[in-house]
Amino acid sequence: MKKRYKIMLSIILPIMCITSLCMSFLLPNTKAQEEQQNKNVNITAEDTGASSAGKDKKGGAVYIENGATYVMNGGTISGMTKNYGGAVYVSNGATFIMNAGTITGCTAKYGGAVYVEAGGTCNITGGTITGNKAQYAPAIYVEDGGILNVDQTATIKDNEYINYFKTELLQSVNAEKTVVVGNPSANFNLPYIDFGTYPQTYVGSDMNTTLESWYSSNNPTAVNTYTVRTRTWQAYQYTDGNIYARGNRYVYQSVYTYLNGETVGTSSTTEYTWFKVEPIRWIILNYEAYTSGSESELEIMSYLALTADIRFNPSSTDADGTAGTSDDPNQWVNSELRTWLNSTFYTSAFTSDEQEVISTTTVGNNITNNYNTATSNTTGIATEDKVYLLSYWDLYNSNSASIFNSNPKKLCSPTDFALGNYCYKYTNTSYVTATYPSGGTCYYWTRSAGSSASYASYVNLYGNIVTHLVNGPSLGVRPALRISI
DSSP: OOBOOOOEEEEOOSOOEEETTEEEOOBOOSHHHHHHHHHTTTOOBOOOSGGGSOGGGBOSSEEEOTTOEEEEEEEEEESOBOSBOSSEEEOTTOEEEEEEEEEESOEEEEOSSEEEOTTOEEEEOSSEEESOEEEEOSSEEEOTTOEEEEOTTSEEEOOEEOOHHHHHHHHTOOTTOEEEOSOGGGOOEEEEEEEEEEEEEEOOHHHHHHHHHHHHHHOOOOSEEEEETTEEEEEEEOTTSOEEEEEEOBOSOTTOBOTTSOBOOOOOSSSEEEEEEEEEEEEETTHHHHHHTSOSSEEEEESSBOBOOOOSSBOSBOTTSSBOOSSSTTOGGGBHHHHHIIIIIHHHHOOHHHHHHBOOEEEOOOBTTBOSSTTGGGSSOOEEESSBOOOHHHHOTTOTTOTTOSHHHHOOOBOHHHHTBTOOOBOOTTSOOSSOTTSOBOOEEEEEEOSSTTEEEEEOTTSOEEEEETTOSSOBBOOEEEEOO
């Protein structure tokens, strides 16, 4: 809900800039800064979400508790980073007094130098706040009900607006962060990045009981909805700060086990199962090309199969909103998979910040019975997608350009949530992944048409690429996309 905010101030400065839930005071030295300030005067603001965030996201150098006062009489705070208050976070009932010293080179999403919570007080009587960066309020961010007093002897200048999310995301792209892809014995490691969130891990029977009791007693409001075919999983924020999705499981085999060793159990429309909503881990497919500068976007693919029971067959409504068609039922352009990925999955798995960095990708597709040649992806109807699947040729063994150029490298495991949504799991210990070292691979779809009109291509339990009827419910989904940071 949007509201207009009033902030108590005592200040003498030549320029005043109001931005979301804040007032940032800058002495501009560039036309761009002045224009940015002018754009942000007297706008309607939204809640930042700081109230529900943990302390680990607040105050890069100093977090001031309720009832406490922190006085800065000199020295320098520099190079610190947090979501809320790159250097200092002033909580409700707390006071920050800056008499001297410097805050510089700090970065945040809200308040590059200082964040003032509702009920907090910030008195800047002297010192310098300069060279800090934030997406909102590069210098000082003040919530509704917070108090900011700035004396004219203080220096607040040259603080810069940035897209903090992009900065944070770029910093997380690191060759040292790798996961084993496919069979661990293949010794195949790829860099990864965590991006977006989705239900993944079963909470365990004890926590499941606890959450169900809490739900019944509190009737909480859902914070997100995850839809898998006809099943709806409502997500709620629990008192531990985590988000959990609640719904009815639909399983292929009741004897399958979750990662914690508990059995999946039978399908049920009356017994509710809870899965923890967690960051999605993606392997980076073009890390070397990206870091060398030959490609400007990261191409990423989910490390695990995130769900199943999303079919390849034509959707009743295509991703562009037009009616689906039964013609060419194995064509990606008409697929239920494509529609689900670019609508239901896209809107539930990614925040608005994350959606802004997801590129629209021109995806090449094939025609029936032409899927295993270098030209396959140019024979069908190209599509414009935010989220897609890799093609047969992208994963083909004989495609020397593919990083998946051997069968063990293509093996994949399902998440617990995928098992709760009809994913098949192969438990033969000869076919293992890093996630299930005792055996646990799954099928997963490609976007390629198969050998006849009613078949599409998929990766099987052994890493071979074969074809399957388009209405198969037990195949996993490993989304891919490109992000521009």
